[in-house]
Amino acid sequence: MKVIICGAGQVGWQIARHLSSENNDVTVVDNNAELVRRATDTLDVQGIAGFASYPDILTRAGARDADMIIAATHSDEVNMVTCQVAHSVFAVPRKIARLRAQSYLDAIYSDLYRRDHMPIDVVISPEREVAAAALQRLSAPSAFDTESFLEGRVQLLGILLEEDCPVLNTPLRQLTDLFSTLTAIVVGVRREGSLFAPEPGDQLFAGDEIYVVTQSADINRTMEVFGKDSKKQERVVIIGGGNVGLAVASRLEKQATRIRAKVIEKNRRCAERAADALERTIVLNGDGMSAELLSEANIDRADAVLAVTDDDKTNMLVAVRAKAAGCPMAICLVNDPTLTPLMGPLDIDAYINPRATTVSSILRHIRHGRVRDIYSIGDAEAEVIEAQVLSTSPISGQAIRDVDFPEGVLVGAVQKGDKIVRPTGGTRIEEGDVIVLFSLAADVPEVERLLQVSIDFF
Structure with a gap:
């Protein structure tokens, strides 16, 4: 398959790595020549330096016989124009665009992306994906990673095993005998930094990070089998009232099970926008790093803190401070993957990687x-x-x-x-x-x- 990837940032680079490793013909386009050079030096891809929306640049990238174009630059407008040019000039069959601005994503404007208007086959919204991931984390608070499958009926859980896990040193095949009605299957184990698919005779040890697939109705029981508390979240403090924080708070308000949320946002205009959009959620204007403001938000009585500002270090420090103040669960947004090994030492329970x-x-x-x-x-x-x-x-x-x-x-x-x-x-x-x-x-x-x-x- 011949694919053109527009944008050589973190997302574009990662997609290029995936596709090139599977013997696809991949060309990366970016107006930053250094990013293009990094991609061509480290991956088996071709690179073109220039603006992805320019027809002559797409011609050089091979758009005339491309099967797919993925527009993932930092500009929504460039991504949209790139798809339009790919359709109108080159008749590229499949076009994917990453769009951040919420106005472009409003359901009432969904007709915009028809083939005779703005021909984008798939629109990806990082903020909505991250908000969904945050809600997944809150649904299984003791898991460091979660994702749902089969229309929400099956769940993937990432669980860190500790010394009190009752099934340590037990061959996996015996779990079926011990818990005959349990639907959980351990599909992956990360041990000492190495990830592998376990065999039936393998045992689990303290410190292992395991990935378990289980039916959603069995989540609480699965967590208990692996030594984790399945306490429900009733009070959540969200640090950051931007697109992600606002999306999480809005969806929490709409859930059937009542969860009380408070939002702390530093920027006054952003805080006012969140307050206008939310009905039952309290919005506080101030610095989430402030111990006084966290105390005002009753962080010691909250079941979880969710730090989703646009700054990784702020998110991590807020999570640490909230836990020090008595909050039992801390989840934070981290863009930089090199920071994730610090989660354990800092006692941060789970993180969300927007890139992933x-x-x-x-x-x-x-x-x-x-x-x-x-x-x-x-x-x-x-x-x-x-x-x-x-x-x-x-x-x-x-x-x-x-x-x-x-x-x-x-x-x-x-x-x-x-x-x-x-x-x-x-x-x-x-x-x-x-x-x-x-x-x-x-x-x-x-x-x-x-x-x-x-x-x-x-």
Whole structure:
């Protein structure tokens, strides 16, 4: 597949890394020649320095025979014009644009993106993706990572195992005997910095970070089995009233289960905008780093603090201060992946990486065939993939034990009609089934081959 990626920042670079590693023909375009050079020096990609929306630049990038263009520059307008030019001049079949401004995303203007108006096939909103990720974290507060699959009926949970975990030093195959009705399956383990797909005889140890796939109805029980509290969140303090904080607070107000939220925003105009938009949420104007303001927000009585300002270091320091003041749970937004190893030493419970959430949402629309959802784990180390099984797939009609899956791949859940099944070796995969599987990054191309997806692309 020939892909042009416009924008060589963190998101563009990560998408280029994914696609080039899978032998796609990738060209990166950016008006910053240094970013283009970094991409061409470290990845197997071509690079063009220039403005992505210029037709002559797209011509040099090979737009005339490109299969897809991904516009992920820092400018919404450049991304939109790039897609328009790619459609009108070069007839590029598939166009994806990242848009940040909320006005462009308002549902009442959705007609804007029709082919005869502004021809964008997929619009990605980082703020909405991050807000959704924040709500996922709050739904399973003791997990450091979460994502939902199969229309919310199945959940991926990232859990850090501590010394009090009751199933330490227990072979994974015995968990089925000990908890026969539990739907949870451990699909990934990170130990001493290395991520792998475990085998049935592997044991879990304190300090392991595990990824578990379980049915949503089983989340609380799953957390308890692995030694975690499943206490519900009733009071949340949100630091940052920008697009992300406002989106989280708005969705909390609309939830059936009542969660009381307070928002602290430093910028007065931004705080006033949030106060006007929210009905039941208290908005405080001031510095979230202020101990006095945190005390006024009753941080010691809150169940969680969510720090989502546009500054990583502020988010981390606010999270530390809130925990020192008695808040039991701290979640923060961190753009810089080199800061994530500090989360453990700083006792920050969970973090959200906007780059990872945006990359996941873009990959969802890039993968071939009937791939319905994708979640990128860690620094693009692995993917959790939700896909429908086609009649032409080599796995169709086979029992899981008979499928030649790579060592880095495990099936976490299977949907047969309306029923969610906990997969075993004897579970037969049929045409039309939807499977959720964990795959190390190196094994993703083989997974796509097993799903026999290329005939179903476009």
